[in-house]
Structures are given as structure tokens and as C-alpha cells.
Amino acid sequence: MEINLQNKKLELIQWLVTLEDSSIIQKILELRKKESKDWWDDLxxxxxxxxxxxxxxxxxxxxxxxxxxxxxxxxxx
Structure with a gap:
């Protein structure tokens, strides 16, 4: 399982490096921001x-x- 996950990460990295569509990049950044949790909210x-x-x-x-x-x-x- 761990190796498969690492392979998927590498595939994503390779895909991101070649990506030219700024709208997709923006969507990925928004997803990242939404997924990253602020510790302040848990207090x-x-x-x-x-x-x-x-x-x-x-x-x-x-x-x-x-x-x-x-x-x-x-x-x-």
C-alpha cells in the first residue's frame, strides 16, 4: 500500500510539472487551502x-x- 501511495504522489508531481492550465492549478491550490486545517479553529x-x-x-x-x-x-x- 505504501509503495502504491508513493507512486501516485510521484505521478501527481510529474503531472503538475507539465501542467499549463492555470485554472486547474488554481483549483488545486484552493483544494489545498481548504484541506489544510487551522489549529485555531480547534481551540x-x-x-x-x-x-x-x-x-x-x-x-x-x-x-x-x-x-x-x-x-x-x-x-x-
């Missing part, structure tokens, strides 16, 4: 809010150094 709302807060805090300079974090959270590390 819960709480996780998204937490990440956004972290980014906001970072932009505002509200950061702790690694040594400060170790003092605060050391007992859990």
Missing part, C-alpha cells in the same frame, strides 16, 4: 480568549522574566 473560546489576552499583555509590556515566573510558579514546575 475552545476560553483558550482563544486566553491567547488573545497573552498577546495583548505582551504588546503592553506586561511580561514576567523567566526567573520571575519560576518564583511564582516554581512549586508546580
Amino acid at each position: 475552545s473560546e476560553n483558550e482563544k480568549v486566553s491567547i488573545e489576552k497573552g498577546i495583548s499583555d505582551s504588546k503592553e509590556g506586561k511580561l514576567n522574566t523567566n526567573s520571575q515566573a519560576e518564583k511564582i510558579y516554581g512549586k508546580w514546575l
Whole structure:
């Protein structure tokens, strides 16, 4: 099965190299984009809010150094 899959991939690569039809290339790119999943979509709302807060805090300079974090959270590390 694995060899057959590899052969199919090679066939597709060879076909793509010779392809001149830009509309087909565009369709393939759209399919690729649609098939590639964004990890952000799998996060819960709480996780998204937490990440956004972290980014906001970072932009505002509200950061702790690694040594400060170790003092605060050391007992859990």
C-alpha cells in the first residue's frame, strides 16, 4: 500500500510539472487551502480568549522574566 501511495504522489508531481492550465492549478491550490486545517479553529473560546489576552499583555509590556515566573510558579514546575 505504501509503495502504491508513493507512486501516485510521484505521478501527481510529474503531472503538475507539465501542467499549463492555470485554472486547474488554481483549483488545486484552493483544494489545498481548504484541506489544510487551522489549529485555531480547534481551540475552545476560553483558550482563544486566553491567547488573545497573552498577546495583548505582551504588546503592553506586561511580561514576567523567566526567573520571575519560576518564583511564582516554581512549586508546580
